[in-house]
Amino acid sequence: METDFPASLALPLQQSPHYARALDLLGLRAESLAIRKDGAPIGWCLTQTRRLRLFGDVRMVTRGPVWKNAHADAALDWLAQWRSNNRAGPLLFNADRMAFDALRNDGFWPLMTGATVAMLALSTPDEMRSRLTQKWRNRLVRAENGPLSVRSQNFDGDPSHWLLAADKMQQRRRGYSGLPPAFTTAFARSNPRSARVFTACQKNEPVAAVLILRHGRMATYHIGHTLPEGRKCNAHNLLMWRAMTWLAKNGHDLLDLGTVNTQDAPGIARFKLGTGANAKHLGGTWLHLPGLAPFARRLPKRMAA
DSSP states (O other), X not given: OOOOOOTXXXXXXXXXXXXXXXXXXXXXXXXXXXXXXXXXXXXXXXXXXXXXXXXXXEEEEEEEOEESSOOTTHHHHHHHHHHHTTOOSOEEEEESSOOHHHHHHTTEEEEEOOOEEEEEEOOOHHHHHHHSOHHHHHHHHHHHTSSOEXXXXXXXXXXXXXXXXXXXXXXXXXXXXXXXXXXXXXXXXXXXXXXEEEEEEETTEEEEEEEEEEETTEEEEEEEEEOHHHHHTTHHHHXXXXXXXXXXXXXXXXXXXXXXXXXXXXXXXXXXXXXXXXEEEOOOEEEEOTTTHHHHTTSXXXXXX
């Protein structure tokens, strides 16, 4: 696995070396590629390989590539390098930031429109507090003045931790899917001190917790769960605030809060954006198949957007 990536890059979780190490521990294949122009690295791309019944080995790129600076021709540079490295066969591509026309012209078929994620800039406590919405700030103040205590500690990958079981049940109950507990355990074990759990307690009993994954300049809100007793005390606001200030103090400048869906989960969307986070639109999901490429190039522009 190549490790010569620009250290200044803010890498999404799915593009980070930390993610690659977790996949490796799980026995999954991942390949890292430093994207170069005139010999100098200008970006980074992590590719996973999965075997699917109908297609065989399928390469997948999620939230990448990531560019060191804004390059007008970065997409074309990456596509050219991808071809020159014999990336034959199917490629499933979930773009973080990519020119639609470049993908269509290179034979990528659009599958899904891009999701929206909430990205929170981390700074001083005063600056972050000033960006909170009024309702979010009011709930935080009530939680700070309430009966909760908060403890913060590294997560060592214990698969029996109550938060993992609670999150699995929550996913089943609400009908959504996320990364499995096995990934969370593998991430923590392959990246010591990079998984941090914040727990709110009432009378020494946990009533809420959030787990944050740290990966370079960025961190990601991974999972969270609040019991009814915690909701009454606005525990999640308090935990999120403690996580924000701790991350900023410990060298992180960006927190990925995950997808924002104002239609299906408006309450969660309001909570995430209430932190002062900005909504970022991703580039959609695309498929490159050699047999489909000629047809994809003929798609009208409106279908590729």
